[in-house]
Amino acid sequence: MGLGMDRNRLFDTPASVDSKTNKKISSLPGQAIWQAVREHLKEVLSTADYERWIADLKLIAEVDGKIVITARDRLSFDRVSADHRHILQRIWKEHDDARRDIRLVCWKDAGADLRAITEDPWAEAEPEAAAGGAGNGTGGNDGGATSAARPSSGAPEMTFGTLVTGKSNAISVELAKRVADGQPVGTQVHLISGPQGTGKTHTLLALRTRAMETNADATVVYLTAEEFLSAYTDGVKAKDTSALKKRLRSATILLIDDLHRISGKPGTETELFQNIREVTGQGGNVVLAGDKTPGELAGFSPRMMSELKGATVVEVALPDEDMRRDIIRRLARHIEQAHPEFVLDEALIERIHTGIRGPGRELTGAVWNLFTEAGFGTMAPTSDMLERVIRRMEGEVRAPTIELVKKAAMKVFNVSKADLESPSKARSVVYPRQIAMYLCREQTHKSFPQIGRAFGRRDHTTVLYAHRKLSKELATDQELAADIARVAAAILEMQAAGNH
């Protein structure tokens, strides 16, 4: 895959200086590095995550020494910021001898400085590709496949053959197989619920593959709730949602992933509800997946709740010990077929199982990281390599709580919790509060409204404003950057001391 190639060759164009901001800007820096970074990410992320969130990112410029990578819309910006920013940064630095920092921006919010030096990076995308992403809500079995289902190099396909089954997911797997095979399952709407990373997407995509293999008449449409939301919003803006409706209603099996992500959006939810009704009215099946049971879901309308409560609900739990070992073992064996040097013995498998505390996603992530550490499978993995992977991953994936971020800011700036949550506009309070809000957004994976509520029930726009302001100022304000780093260091220290 040519990793490491061109590491020292930067395709930088001569830098210019923006007269208003005084920032040094050059367009198209390090495209060769970006290519290598994308290949590397393809190896370490799941196929679904890579195709859904990374494949569409564009590197557009270098501004004041930072590499600017842009996401097409707020949805992908938010998701990449929350879930993949750290790994993107780390892998970039591995490939860039200059070890530049990355700045992630949403193209829709990009400032005039960036728009002045680069055209809309997606303008040239061929219509098919542009339509197949998060935009139009397609994703059936007829070639309009959703990004999540596209195969990529390396990772095993998400089928029932590669899904480890045990006590924690036996019922959801059985349900999915029955739906795929067209066997009656009682209701026509089904909800698979369970914690993140436990294989719900894997199950839906496996269902899809099986239905396509066994039933030529089946029309399977898979899309995430966010893709639905985004397609619906685009349709409303264009005053035409008919294409989305037509597509969804053609389904004999409709699969909607990450359902919880549209709770609290009444228009979208009503539209989804009507599509569900339409599919079931024609005798089709709908399988929804999300990280909450109907009882835990908040923010849905009574009509949608009643629909969900009438559904068959199957819960997926965290995998037990044997399943965890099996998830690691199966992926390792899969990689070994293409990379015979990459042999994971039982001791290493055991160490991944004990060292990585998270669910399936983190276990498979650890195997891919070890693969990378072992020269992309060109060397036998060793326990030293694995210890490095575990240290990196466990450091990276443990997000602090909002309360811990507050505590760290209180310690660094010597302010009280009451100050941070108060309406005070004194600079001595506003400054630490904004830094705490900024770090909450960067590190806790919480939404703007959740953070706002935790800071004296403030509106989410206050948090959004603080985050935008600091993100912008950080590029030029060394003192601010140092203060943010001090709070981030205090968070790490407190975590090391067992605080969460």
Ligand SMILES: Nc1ncnc2c1ncn2[C@@H]1O[C@H](COP(=O)(O)OP(=O)(O)OP(=O)(O)O)[C@@H](O)[C@H]1O
């Ligand atoms: N039981 C399992 N067998 C094999 N692989 C698994 C299993 N559980 C999880 N994985 C792997 O972990 C990764 C994450 O799984 P997946 O995306 O399906 O989880 P999820 O429950 O949908 O998560 P989220 O709620 O965050 O969307 C995938 O690469 C998947 O193949």
